[in-house]
Amino acid sequence: MHVLDLQTMTWHEGKLSNYGTHGVLPAARSNHTAEYSSYDGRIYMFGGCYGKDNPEVIFLSDLYAFEPSWTGPRSLFEICIGKVAGIHYPLPGTQKGKRKTAKLKQESVEEMLTRVLPEQVREALVMYQQKHQLLLGVKTLK
Amino acid sequence: MKVDVFNLDTQRWKNLKVSSEFKNMVSHTTNLYDDKFYIYGNASSGGVGLSILDPTTEEEHAGRITGTHTKVSLEEIPFPSVQLHTATLYEDTLYIFGGSANGTRINTLSSLNLKTLSYQPQVPIKGGTPPGVRSFHSACLVPNIQVHTDDPTTIGPAIVIFGGFFGLESWSASYKGSFAPLL
Numbered sequence: 412m413h414v415l416d417l418q419t420m421t422w423h424e425g426k427l428s429n430y431g432t433h434g435v436l437p438a439a440r441s442n443h444t445a446e447y448s449s450y451d452g453r454i455y456m457f458g459g460c461y462g463k464d465n466p467e468v469i470f471l472s473d474l475y476a477f478e479p480s481w482t483g484p485r486s487l488f489e490i491c492i493g494k495v496a497g498i499h500y501p502l503p504g505t506q507k508g509k510r511k512t513a514k515l516k517q518e519s520v521e522e523m524l525t526r527v528l529p530e531q532v533r534e535a536l537v538m539y540q541q542k543h544q545l546l547l548g549v550k551t552l553k
Numbered sequence: 554m555k556v557d558v559f560n561l562d563t564q565r566w567k568n569l570k571v572s573s574e575f576k577n578m579v580s581h582t583t584n585l586y587d588d589k590f591y592i593y594g595n596a597s598s599g600g601v602g603l604s605i606l607d608p609t610t611e612e613e614h615a616g617r618i619t620g621t622h623t624k625v626s627l628e629e630i631p632f633p634s635v636q637l638h639t640a641t642l643y644e645d646t647l648y649i650f651g652g653s654a655n656g657t658r659i660n661t662l663s664s665l666n667l668k669t670l671s672y673q674p675q676v677p678i679k680g681g682t683p684p685g686v687r688s689f690h691s692a693c694l695v696p697n698i699q700v701h702t703d704d705p706t707t708i709g710p711a712i713v714i715f716g717g718f719f720g721l722e723s724w725s726a727s728y729k730g731s732f733a734p735l736l
Contacts, residue, residue, distance in 0.1 A: 413684040413714040414700055415650075415662070417643055422681030423700040423708070441689035441718035454693060456715060479698035480707055 437475050453478050556606070569608060578604075582640035584647055586667045593649065593665070594635045603665070635659070639692035641712045642667075648676070648712055651687045658686040658719060690717025 412425040443459025456475045555577075556569035581594045590606040638652025645668040651660055660683050664673045684690075697709035 414698055414708070415648075415712040415714070416708045417648075417710050417712065418708070420677065420679045422678060422683050424682065425698070425700045425713075440716050441687075443691055443716060445691035445693045445713070445715045447693045447695050452696075454695065454713065456691070459716065479695045479713065481699055 437473070438471070440471060443471070447479070452480060558608075571606065580636035580653075582638060582649075584640055584642045586642060586645075586647075591640075591647065591667055593640050593647065594638060594652070603670075637688035639690060639714070641692045641694050643694055643710060643712070645669075650692060650712070650714060651684070651690055651717065653688045658688050660684055660686045684714050684717075685719055687717030687719045691715045 414423040414425050415421075416423065437456060438461055440459035440461045443456060445454055445456045447454050454477045456477065458473070459471050461469045461471060556571055558567045558569050559565070560567065578592070581592055584591045584593075588607070590604075590608065592604040592606060594602070635649065635652045635654045639650050641648045641650070645666055647665040647667055649663045649665065651658070653659070654661075661674075662676045662678065662683065664676050665671075666673075692712055692714050695709060695711055695713055697707040698711050698713060699705060699707045
């Protein structure tokens with residue numbers, strides 16, 4: 412993550428290396444999207460592809476939220492992994508069989524979140540929902 | 554060039570018909586400024602140029618909408634040949650970073666003032682190390698950001714660059730290279 416301060420025109424390199432504290436760090440990727448939401452002050456990053464040392468490109472369908480004004484614990488968390496065109500592409504770097512596909516069309520968002528998110532992240536989501544009544548990421552998935 | 558519009562109120566698609574001068578394009582960027590679309594760079598025409606599409610002057614004919622399209626010629630603005638870049642709008646200025654120029658990935662930061670259409674091929678940087686060459690990355694504008702975990706100071710407004718694709722081979726070679734980490 413590289414940051415250009417438009418006030419000072421200075422480049423910075425941001426680091427979130429404390430794995431486990433911030434949730435699962437996104438895999439290296441290209442062709443993804445990153446949008447800042449003025450609604451909740453978060454950056455939502457979706458999808459892309461990954462193909463390091465692999466002749467075939469792996470398409471990703473995961474969604475991450477990142478709070479740019481706070482890089483403390485829980486500033487970054489994975490909302491879900493999903494399906495692209497009916498094919499599940501597991502997140503690179505995770506152990507095979509450890510992660511399950513989120514069946515977005517066959518279960519409620521609450522069920523999906525309960526199944527795919529670590530407990531501490533679910534707690535953060537509940538706190539956030541209670542505070543704002545609505546989670547933009549969940550709304551998007553519906 | 555085919556332009557499709559999704560109406561968020563009616564949840565329906567419509568086709569925006571533009572002039573034949575508006576050629577097909579890929580690997581470009583689109584930014585909304587002053588109720589107009591500023592479309593920068595594309596591969597099909599060599600990755601050169603700026604197109605301005607004004608959908609507010611639309612006229613509907615037989616279910617199709619016609620928008621006013623303006624092509625800013627190369628004679629007026631010396632644009633570099635670029636595609637697969639990012640373009641981030643801050644106030645009146647479009648900041649264009651990275652991408653591929655003439656088959657080579659770059660990490661150049663250029664700017665285009667959309668109010669005056671003045672172009673700066675290399676924005677002066679006062680400090681820090683710029684990201685390496687890349688394409689297929691993403692960029693977004695944030696009002697403030699805490700850059701380091703151990704330093705609560707926030708900076709901003711700022712442009713945040715995530716990930717991308719870098720490698721030594723040009724696009725004429727096979728799809729091979731490395732992916733930049735997102736965070």
